[in-house]
Amino acid sequence: MSNGFSDGATFRNLNVRDTKLAPDPTRALHNSEQADPEESGLVTDLPVLDDIDALSALVRLAMPKHEEPKVMAGMLLARFGSFAGTLTASTQALRSVAGIGPYMLAAVTVFREAAVRLQRSQLADSEILSDRKKLYAYLSAVLAREVIEQFHILFLDETGLLIADEAQARGTVNHTPVYPREVVRRALELKATALVLVHNHPSGDPSPSAEDLAMTKQVASAASVLGITVRDHVIVGNGKWLSFAESKLL
Template structure:
């Protein structure tokens, strides 16, 4: 493991494999464990990748034999740090100019959620990120959304535009009739108060749907 640490400190982290990175993380969080490389290999096999491990819900991580309180805390801390770094980068740029970065961030936040979560990205007049907030959590296939509450929060933050986001735990990001209707209601409520809905993104498992790209923002398709 010392050789892996040396490569990290030497700026070669991008050349390391997922299991090597996880070995270092587990070695730091569980110094008394003599075989972090074995546990790291098993964890990568279970969760698919280092990114998949970081994004896994806590309950899934807790169900994996070998992870203790220190390793779980280290994994979730690193995940939160990665999300904050991604948000900070978007706050300094126009969010919609780099759709790959936006989708990557939203996927990291929502793709492995087992229940629906509705989030709103609040943007300034130049489409830079002001805030990303979870507005509601629901069931495996439904989240209650209140358009007036969404718009009220946009006004509080002095946002000029918003991006609606939610996940489909089924993995299929195809919009439901309820998704289309809710989107149309938010678009209309926002329009009345001068707030623009830039997009509604549904995140699935490795897939997503952009209402803007599909021409669905008015909810009538």
């Protein structure tokens, strides 16, 4: 991860997506070819008990004319390992599965966003660092399978509640530029008194680099001048994470 002090970086909300999908992603849930839910087995098969049935239901919802939804579901499981793995897979990886079209991509995006929002809502009513299991589950859902590096900021109020989760523009496969002055400026705009820095390592290894350590110190130093505390820096790998606070690196 590289760092700098220009003001070129811009924050954006977590929900903004760059992925090019169907013109209207919600059409995946009600496109013109959608069969009756009961006729398609979508209703009668519920509740879903395992990953293959969950993925089959998703395939039927997005691709109602697909003749063998369980075959498609099996291909997704073989490629991504689980229902959760499919939902968090990158668009590029999903497109590598034969038969995946824009409606299926859109449906996965809708379900993934719903899952992320649900996990984020579970963080809303308590001090965000008080339940690290929930925090790491949320961060993993957002970042674990990203194929390029991203840098997020969790902005907290004086009680440790989450004000906002925002991301800078994405970087490359191994670095994202971080601008301490821009981080502090945004914290002041949101009236945040504490920050949790977050970024992912697409390699899957959350071990911090020398640049990660230096950048963290620079952001913490810039923030402290204005009374803002960096509470933690979490690096997210694939199913792994590292906390600077827990590792005594802050």
